Amino acid sequence: MFSVLLFSLGAAAGPDPQALLARVKQASGGAAWDRITSTHAKVSLETGGLKGSAESWEDVRTGRSVSEYQLGPVSGGGGFDGKSVWTRDSSKQVRIEEGGDAKEAAANDAYRSARGYFYPARWPAQFESQGEMTEGGRRFLVVRATPKNGRPYDIWIDAGTHLIDHTSEKGAIETLTVFYSEYREVQGVRVPFAQRSTNGEEKYDQHVQVQSIEFNVPVADARFAPPAPPPPDFAIAGGSSTSVPFELLNNHIYVQVRLNGRGPFRMLCDTGGANVVTPELAKELGLKAEGALEGRGVGEKSEDIGLVKLDTLQLGDATVEKQVFYVFPMGALQQVEGVEFSGLVGYEIFKRFVVGLDYEKSRLTLTLPTAFKYEGPGGVVSFKFNEHIPQGDGEIDGIPGKFDIDTGSRASLALLGPFVEKHGLRQKYAPKLEGVTGWGVGGASRSAVSRAQTLTLGDVTVQAPVTELTLQQKGSFTDPYVAGNVGAGVLKRFNVVFDYGRQRLIFAKNANDAKPDSFDRAGIWMNVAEGGFEVMDVYAGSPAAEAGLKVGDRIVAVDSQPAAKVTLSALRLRLRTEAPGTRVRLTLRSGTAPERDVTLTLRDLV
Numbered sequence: 001m002f003s004v005l006l007f008s009l010g011a012a013a014g015p016d017p018q019a020l021l022a023r024v025k026q027a028s029g030g031a032a033w034d035r036i037t038s039t040h041a042k043v044s045l046e047t048g049g050l051k052g053s054a055e056s057w058e059d060v061r062t063g064r065s066v067s068e069y070q071l072g073p074v075s076g077g078g079g080f081d082g083k084s085v086w087t088r089d090s091s092k093q094v095r096i097e098e099g100g101d102a103k104e105a106a107a108n109d110a111y112r113s114a115r116g117y118f119y120p121a122r123w124p125a126q127f128e129s130q131g132e133m134t135e136g137g138r139r140f141l142v143v144r145a146t147p148k149n150g151r152p153y154d155i156w157i158d159a160g161t162h163l164i165d166h167t168s169e170k171g172a173i174e175t176l177t178v179f180y181s182e183y184r185e186v187q188g189v190r191v192p193f194a195q196r197s198t199n200g201e202e203k204y205d206q207h208v209q210v211q212s213i214e215f216n217v218p219v220a221d222a223r224f225a226p227p228a229p230p231p232p233d234f235a236i237a238g239g240s241s242t243s244v245p246f247e248l249l250n251n252h253i254y255v256q257v258r259l260n261g262r263g264p265f266r267m268l269c270d271t272g273g274a275n276v277v278t279p280e281l282a283k284e285l286g287l288k289a290e291g292a293l294e295g296r297g298v299g300e301k302s303e304d305i306g307l308v309k310l311d312t313l314q315l316g317d318a319t320v321e322k323q324v325f326y327v328f329p330m331g332a333l334q335q336v337e338g339v340e341f342s343g344l345v346g347y348e349i350f351k352r353f354v355v356g357l358d359y360e361k362s363r364l365t366l367t368l369p370t371a372f373k374y375e376g377p378g379g380v381v382s383f384k385f386n387e388h389i390p391q392g393d394g395e396i397d398g399i400p401g402k403f404d405i406d407t408g409s410r411a412s413l414a415l416l417g418p419f420v421e422k423h424g425l426r427q428k429y430a431p432k433l434e435g436v437t438g439w440g441v442g443g444a445s446r447s448a449v450s451r452a453q454t455l456t457l458g459d460v461t462v463q464a465p466v467t468e469l470t471l472q473q474k475g476s477f478t479d480p481y482v483a484g485n486v487g488a489g490v491l492k493r494f495n496v497v498f499d500y501g502r503q504r505l506i507f508a509k510n511a512n513d514a515k516p517d518s519f520d521r522a523g524i525w526m527n528v529a530e531g532g533f534e535v536m537d538v539y540a541g542s543p544a545a546e547a548g549l550k551v552g553d554r555i556v557a558v559d560s561q562p563a564a565k566v567t568l569s570a571l572r573l574r575l576r577t578e579a580p581g582t583r584v585r586l587t588l589r590s591g592t593a594p595e596r597d598v599t600l601t602l603r604d605l606v
Contacts, residue, residue, distance in 0.1 A: 017127055020141065020157070025118050027162040029189030033118055036060055036189065041213040045071055047206040050291035050307070054208075057219050063110030063123055064224040072290045073309045074324055080106050080113075081224040090324045092230035093351060099386030099402065101172040101481040104151040108169065111147035124148050132159065140165060163190070172479040174199045187215050233321045234352045240371035242316035246357075246364050249339055249569040251410035251488035253357070255364060257345055258314040260285055265342040269364070270408030271498060272389030273346030275313070275325040281342045282308055282327050289327040315349060318366045323348060328441075335527045336439040338568025346408070347388040351500045357407070359492040360510035369501045378497070378508035379459030381405075386482065390498070390505060394457040394483070396467075399423050401483025403457060405505060409487025411438060412517050413455055414447065414468040418480035425469055433605050436525040436537035437468050444536065446471040449519060451606050455490065460507045462490050466519045466606055489517060521602035522575040522584070524549060531589070532556040532563035533571070542605060547598040549588070556595065557587035580604055 025033060038059055045052045052071035058064070066079030068088075078087040078097075085097045085106035097106070116123030130142035139159035146152045153169035166179040176199055180192035195208040236242050246269065247254040256264035259277070262285060282289055289306025306327040313320045325343070334340055349355065354372040356365040383390040386404055394403045401419055414437075420426060431448035438445040447468035455462040466489060470477040477485075493513040497506035523542020526533040533555040538544050558566050575584070582602045589595050 017129070017143070020162075021117065023162045024157060024164075027190070028183075029185075032188030033115065036115075036187075036215050038217055038219045039213065039215055040217045040219070042211045044209045044211055045069060045206065046209075047071070048204060048291045048304075050074075053211075057217075057223060058113040059219055059224070060113060060115050061122065063114035063116070065109065065113045066224050073307050079224050079226070080110050081226070084226065085109075086226040088227060091233055091322060091348075092227070094226045094229065095351075095385055096226065097387070098384035099389070099391035099481075100479065101151070102386075103149065104481075105171065107147050107150035108153060111150060116147060117145070125150075128152075130154060138165075164192075172481050173474075173476055186213055189215075232352075235319055236353075236366065236368060237317040237319070239317070241365060241367040242318050243363055243365040244316040246362050248359065248362055248488075248492070249567075250337055250572060251492065252337065253364070253407055253488075254339070254341060255315060255345070257343075258312075260311050261314075263314075266340070268337075268341055268344045268408070269349075270344055270346035271350055271406055272387070272404070273344045273408055274388070275323055275346075275348055276305075276328050276330075276344040277308070277325045278330045278342050279327055282325075285310070287327075313345065313348070315345070315364075316366065318349075318353060320348060320352060333440070335529065338528045338533075350498050354501070355498040356495065357491070357498070358495045358510075359512060360495060369499075372499065374497060374499075374506055376506070376508055378494075378506040381458030381460055381505040381507065383503055383505060385503075390500070390503075391482070392457050392505065394455065394486075396455055396484065397428075397453050399483075402481065403483055404485045405457075405491070406485050406487055407491060408440075409438070409485050410489070411468055411485070411487040412465040412489025413452065413484055413486055414438075414470055414477065415484040416477050416479055416482050417470050417472060418478065419483040420469045429467065429469065431469060432541070433519075433523075433539055434471070435523070435539040439525075439527070442475055444525075445475070445477060449606050451517075455486070457486065457507075458505075460494075462493065464517060465490055466517050493517075518576050518604070519606040520572070520576050521578070521580060521582075521604060522600050523605055524575075526555065526568070526571075528568050529554060533568060539605070543600045543603060547586075547600050549586075549598065550590065552590065554589045555586050556589050559585050560587075575600075575602065578602055 040057050042055050045054055050072035052069060054067055054069035056067035062082055064080055064082050068077030069075065074090050076089050085102055086094055087097060088094045111123045111125060114122040116125055125145050125147040128144040130144055133140045133142050140156040141159050143155045144152050145155060153167055155164060156166045158165045163183055164180055166177055168175060168177045176197060179196045182192060182194040183190045184193050191213065193210040197206040244255060253269040254266050255269050257267045258264050265281060287308040289308050291306050308325050308327055310323050310325055313323050353366040354369055381392045383392040389404045389406060391402050391404050394401060415425060429450035431450035433449040435446060436444045437447040437449060447470050449468050452465055452467040455465050472478055494507040495510050522544050523539035524535055524544040525537040526535050531554060535549055535551055535553040538549050538551060556563050558571060580603045584600045585597055587595055587597050
């Protein structure tokens with residue numbers, strides 16, 4: 001959500017915070033601030049090669065705010081009405097933000113909108129002086145402020161002017177620094193007309209330039225409330241429900257999708273995933289991408305993504321109109337998956353329809369929300385949205401936490417680093433296996449692997465899930481507001497209904513529930529490469545390590561069958577599910593050395 005931050009100030013620094021705060025207030029307008037009741041600003045935006053504009057309103061007496069923006073082909077907005085924080089996307093769909101770090105982030109934004117740093121009765125905070133700092137030859141007085149119901153952030157005050165130079169706030173997965181400059185006087189107060197926000201990746205910086213700003217304009221209460229839903233931009237031809245088959249490969253769901261009447265195209269289906277097409281498909285559809293925004297996933301690297309707009313997205317007999325798609329190359333992920341696909345769909349479909357995933361029969365069913373009624377035996381899990389992802393309350397071996405439900409994850413259960421550290425789970429589970437356990441946008445992700453006893457989500461209980469304790473230092477798996485990610489290893493034990501409108505999931509056990517939750521019994525991670533499968537990681541002490549496999553080896557045959565006739569997903573499934581004691585012969589090629597055969601004897605590693 002975009003918002004104009006005239007200041008990002010918590011309180012005074014040094015031995016006498018109130019005295020310094022008074023000097024900051026005086027330097028920026030003094031008593032003139034006492035007469036400010038509301039703000040209305042119009043700004044220009046620029047980021048990632050895209051240009052646009054935004055408009056915002058704030059009620060400084062209560063901290064309520066609302067904004068709307070247009071940036072290239074993307075539009076949206078959001079607000080805080082005093083109770084709820086909400087966002088609105090390009091299709092004017094509104095989502096109440098309750099999961100993850102949304103509430104703490106909203107409290108900080110409201111505190112700044114209320115100018116709580118000048119008027120603590122409006123929104124109190126706790127302060128901690130960070131002393132005097134020098135940066136770039138300049139002196140700053142630094143204060144750490146923690147607003148009520150919010151999280152800490154640092155305010156860097158110029159020691160000479162007593163104006164705010166920049167602020168720094170650590171969010172769920174990154175630290176955002178906001179620089180303020182070009183202070184000008186408007187109606188007796190001095191405000192910055194230029195703002196630059198950065199997460200340290202300079203090419204993704206957001207630049208804001210104030211075009212106009214006015215104070216004390218009347219703002220109706222209704223402006224801050226979540227807007228009414230837009231007219232339906234979706235339909236199911238000839239009825240209220242449609243069903244299509246899906247492929248389950250590497251524990252990922254693939255469906256056939258038509259775009260702008262063309263196709264079908266194979267696309268990965270992810271509960272929280274944004275719309276994505278490859279550059280090749282965008283070109284085939286005659287679409288030119290705009291911008292280069294930041295894309296991030298479970299890996300530690302960022303990737304550039306562009307934007308296009310499509311007229312129609314069709315899945316079975318269901319159609320959604322006027323959709324924004326990100327343009328992102330999938331070549332590296334196709335090597336990981338071992339299957340060609342043209343993009344990704346998920347959230348935009350799930351939020352419009354009730355989606356049933358029958359993992360037993362490999363079918364996906366879309367139903368109009370008004371026509372859906374469930375009367376089966378399934379257990380119910382209520383959820384809130386962590387941005388696009390459903391997030392439910394649960395427990396892992398009696399330890400409570402918030403768990404994202406993610407069909408885009410091949411794992412059973414991945415516990416995030418801050419949660420693992422907070423509860424001493426490496427000591428509790430004593431994992432003996434460590435290595436690459438996933439691969440997505442940003443590259444490989446590594447984990448220590450063990451097995452928990454019981455995972456509970458609402459009315460649903462799963463016994464002995466394979467549990468990955470992530471080792472990532474950057475990316476989405478470093479979020480301190482999330483306990484873990486529940487993936488397809490757990491989900492496929494059920495037929496699952498995703499009812500986003502009612503914010504509930506329904507889990508009905510299927511035949512897969514009787515099968516044990518197994519982990520790779522060979523101890524390798526491999527991706528597709530020319531002529532076979534390249535070994536990307538070998539787990540210490542595993543059958544693969546004992547057989548002499550090395551990172552960089554290329555598997556060119558499996559049990560004398562050429563790799564070209566073996567799919568990567570089928571080989572992974574075999575190494576995971578065939579019985580301990582099964583022998584698998586691999587033919588390896590290593591550089592210019594002669595090919596060699598090795599034999600793996602599968603065994604349980606977890």
